[in-house]
Amino acid sequence: MPTTTRRPRPQHVLTVESTERLGPRLVRVVLTGEALADFGAEEFTDAYVKLLFVSPELGVEPPYDLAALRESAPAELQPLTRTYTVRAIDREARRLTLDFVTHGDTGWAGPWAQSARPGDRAVLMGPGGGYAPDPDVDWHLLAGDLSAVPAIAAALEALPSEAKGVALLEVEAESDVLEVTAPDGVQVSWLVNPDTDDVDFLARAIDAAPWPTDVSEGAVQVFAHGERESIKAVRRSLKEREIPRAAISISGYWARGRTEEAFQAEKRTPVGRIGD
């Protein structure tokens, strides 16, 4: 039988140009590098990249031979990837903007972003992506937590000026609220929920939204992403409303108490599924 080998995904080696704290839990990191001249995924507002974390102890330089490292590196030095939305890309100026939720000193990407300084190196793969707001849809619902704010803010900026809908953004504190640009007909609501155990909070807000009577395909479009358990509740709510599946972009972006490795691995088990 012929063996199939996966072609390694191209890696972009970039440099931190600047960082900015946008709020108590959000840090913006602007990356620069020639590789951004022909960066793809123009068509998606939820374009994302995979940041690569390779321990300096391995003594290797990018682009990394990930397949070889996965074979040879000891378990505690395995290369790691972390997924981040392209908040903005300026190919001409060679600038890529990523916004990182910071969540204490656990994990890799959050702490990296908190301490990133101009001149630091960042290696990433991508972009991927799958959603863009359809300008012909009558009503848009965009919902998520702080990890989805970069994608939702990018979608709001891409909507035509006459677009209608609501954006429901769940945050832990008033101080997390940011300025976002949205069409006049799209009501942006920042919803403060300090109780991180209340995973039905966003779903309740979606239930209470001013839904149009016609929710058929072409009439509505939904983008809902964030913490996995909260997104499961959102999925149940959308199902009750019989929103057509094709009109919905929905997924967990992370799961409380799980590293990205555990979160990705659990997608293959019942707890990791957000519902069809």
Ligand SMILES: Cc1cc2nc3c(=O)[nH]c(=O)nc-3n(C[C@H](O)[C@H](O)[C@H](O)COP(=O)(O)OP(=O)(O)OC[C@H]3O[C@@H](n4cnc5c(N)ncnc54)[C@H](O)[C@@H]3O)c2cc1C
């Ligand atoms: C397509 C896609 C796009 C994404 N875009 C963004 C983005 O633009 N900005 C962004 O911040 N995140 C984004 N995420 C989520 C991000 O990939 C995860 O939050 C990731 O786990 C962070 O990695 P880490 O190394 O900081 O923490 P990990 O090592 O993965 O986890 C360590 C601990 O931190 C907790 N943790 C992880 N993320 C959060 C969080 N957001 N809030 C509170 N606790 C957390 C985990 O539950 C775990 O207990 C996106 C995810 C996907 C799939």
